[in-house]
Ligand SMILES: Nc1ncnc2c1ncn2[C@@H]1O[C@H](COP(=O)(O)OP(=O)(O)OP(=O)(O)O)[C@@H](O)[C@H]1O
């Protein structure tokens with residue numbers, strides 16, 4: 001405000017000086033006077049435009065990155081629908097209900113049903129989180145406001161909080177409306193982790209806003225983060241961002257669908273095999289695939305071709321892969337096979353021992369992991385038997401066991417499994433009295449000279465579990481092969497599909 005006043009005073013001053021200099025005309029007709037008139041006039045115009053510009057600044061004027069600006073502009077210009085988001089069928093099903101609520105709030109009201117106010121998307125970058133959020137607004141014809149957490153992080157205390165306030169005011173005026181806040185971690189990191197009073201105020205204001213609006217406001221807030229585990233618990237509590245939806249990298253089938261979406265309206269050579277491109281782009285995100293299609297089109301233009309051919313795709317893939325190689329995001333065919341057998345080992349032994357219900361087996365990279373087996377969360381258990389703990393260790397070691405059996409070689413891929421298995425074995429010896437050292441505990445501070453014995457016991461538990469795990473795999477080796485080859489083909493297998501494989505083979 002003060003800045004504005006000073007500028008205004010300067011503007012008036014320069015205006016007076018300009019008029020004075022113009023009135024001076026005819027007295028001394030020198031070069032310098034023409035120059036000074038020109039200078040005064042241009043300063044006046046300059047000030048005038050600057051002040052106009054300041055007045056026109058939007059309520060939220062952050063220093064956003066180019067990509068964010070693009071997202072904002074893109075969202076204003078062009079509507080996105082669920083059909084533009086390929087794959088992610090389960091996520092879409094989930095969100096269709098939210099979309100229905102935005103369109104027909106009375107229907108839910110009559111039943112006394114509450115729809116979540118806040119949804120948190122999490123997962124790796126470029127997987128379509130922003131895209132699917134704007135599709136909700138497209139489908140429901142609700143407004144869409146894109147904001148990024150980083151816009152609220154300012155040097156001056158209170159600025160972020162006031163921007164949050166105006167964001168929600170704007171959304172309520174525009175209701176029905178979807179607010180999408182990308183990079184939630186910029187404001188939402190756990191408040192205890194460091195001392196940043198500006199960010200704390202911003203986060204507190206966000207919590208106040210979330211608590212303050214109700215279902216009659218018809219505003220849905222969607223947050224997105226690559227690191228859910230960093231967020232403050234207060235933010236994820238019921239009534240706030242209480243629905244968490246994981247959006248991961250696409251499997252081969254979804255990659256094919258994403259490629260098709262981006263190839264719509266592009267002249268394509270008949271020889272191009274989309275399935276083949278999908279297979280070659282293991283581990284890539286939707287954003288990478290969109291990039292590949294665009295690069296291929298550019299190559300075709302450069303070569304003056306009428307259509308995009310397989311050669312252009314190969315060049316485009318090479319270019320994107322080269323960019324990724326530095327980040328270790330692309331794995332070789334051999335590594336893919338090792339990962340497939342490793343994960344199949346976990347799934348097979350877990351299934352035979354029946355310790356957890358398997359929801360999904362995947363060789364699509366997920367954070368640091370090259371593959372994973374997702375267990376359906378079973379009921380909480382308060383007591384675990386010694387046998388169950390041993391079976392847990394057997395399942396954890398089954399990845400390495402499968403690698404050894406199939407490739408006669410072991411890899412670094414089992415590091416995390418070994419850490420977990422060692423931890424359980426250690427607890428069995430030191431905390432649960434489940435070893436030949438007797439029904440007693442050992443604390444770290446008081447090993448009473450038992451250190452070596454403890455290590456021996458831990459080793460012996462792990463070794464016997466490893467041998468047991470190998471036995472189970474060898475006995476069911478055909479199943480191991482069938483699960484792995486299916487994984488190599490489809491990249492993800494659901495629990496139901498696993499049952500089918502086990503029945504058929
Ligand atoms: N499932 C998908 N279907 C179609 N296109 C996709 C899909 N996922 C990603 N894309 C493409 O990638 C681009 C980037 O995706 P988007 O910005 O939604 O990712 P994001 O998950 O929000 O990333 P970030 O975490 O980096 O913000 C989209 O504009 C779209 O072109």
Ligand SMILES: [Zn+2]
Pocket residue numbers: 342346399400413414417
């Ligand atoms: Zn493993």
